[in-house]
Amino acid sequence: MGRLRTLLVALAAVSLLALWPAVPAAAHSGPVVLDVAGDGATGVTVRATYKDGHPVDDRVLRLVLNATGEGGRAVGPVQLNPANEGQGFYTSGAVLTPGRWTVLVTSPEPNPGKAEATVESKVAQSAPAAPAAAAPRRPDEGGGTWRWLAAGALLVVAALVLASTRRRFARTPAGRP
Template sequence: MLRRLLAALAAVPLLALVPAAPAAAHGGPVALEVAGDGATGVTVRATYEQDGHPVEDRVLRLVLTASAEGGRQVGPVQLDPSNEGQGFYTSGAVLTPGRWTVVVTAPDPNGARVETTVEAKVAQTAPPPVDATAESDGEGGGTWRWWVAGAALLVAVVLGLALATRRRTSVS
């Protein structure tokens, strides 16, 4: 029993000498997922069809074209890699509000083409910043109320000490 255990322990370091199988390399056909960005732009997610991993080892030269009612046309526009993560591309604000048929293509050797419908909307703006001084002076309260309360407490303590001292001197 002890010999088997020692033999197994001696074999473990030898396993490190066995060559590892090569990792599956990314490559092959690319899948493109196209969607609106919630405003007037388009986002694209590029992954390998084989394993679903994001395209990360090279920058694809994705090209966007779009058409809408009334003969409106956009493109060709080359999409830029986005800072949102590997395999993400963005167009920026290239569409006007409305329904668009968007086509995104990738060149060979991993050519791909996707056509989808995107609803472009007017970009929403953030609400204006709240002025901190106006908020603290308003009816909702603010720091000035703490100063008044602290001053009142200080006056009460001073008066209390003065009365206590006066009583002691009059009793003595």
């Protein structure tokens, strides 16, 4: 009886521990590190991490972009939106014109952060044209795969007919037609 009770208590304890909610990781707060880069076209991408390297998982982090370009051009302030690339990634969309830009991204309190980078904005490239479809073959032009299949089927049928006639003649007595 003592062993059974110990086993039941152990099973109950394991069950309760399995149902116990996991202790959340230490909440991050404080300054963030911002990495700013061009997106290869006319936009800007920002990666936001906490000082310990964990990505900013809070989708309400408000990042603001201001940019100055050659000839006195200016863009901003533009609020950056969370990107679909993963946690901690933000994107501006197409806000820059082609050329060299000095981009400043800031994050307000309670998670202050600031980063500046020089970005070379380029015209977005279009996808390459789809290759032209191959012209259909005429029945009399090469590609006689169906001919090989038909010839093979004929050979199989001929072999079956020959084998069945040989068996029939082999069973017939020698004196009978």
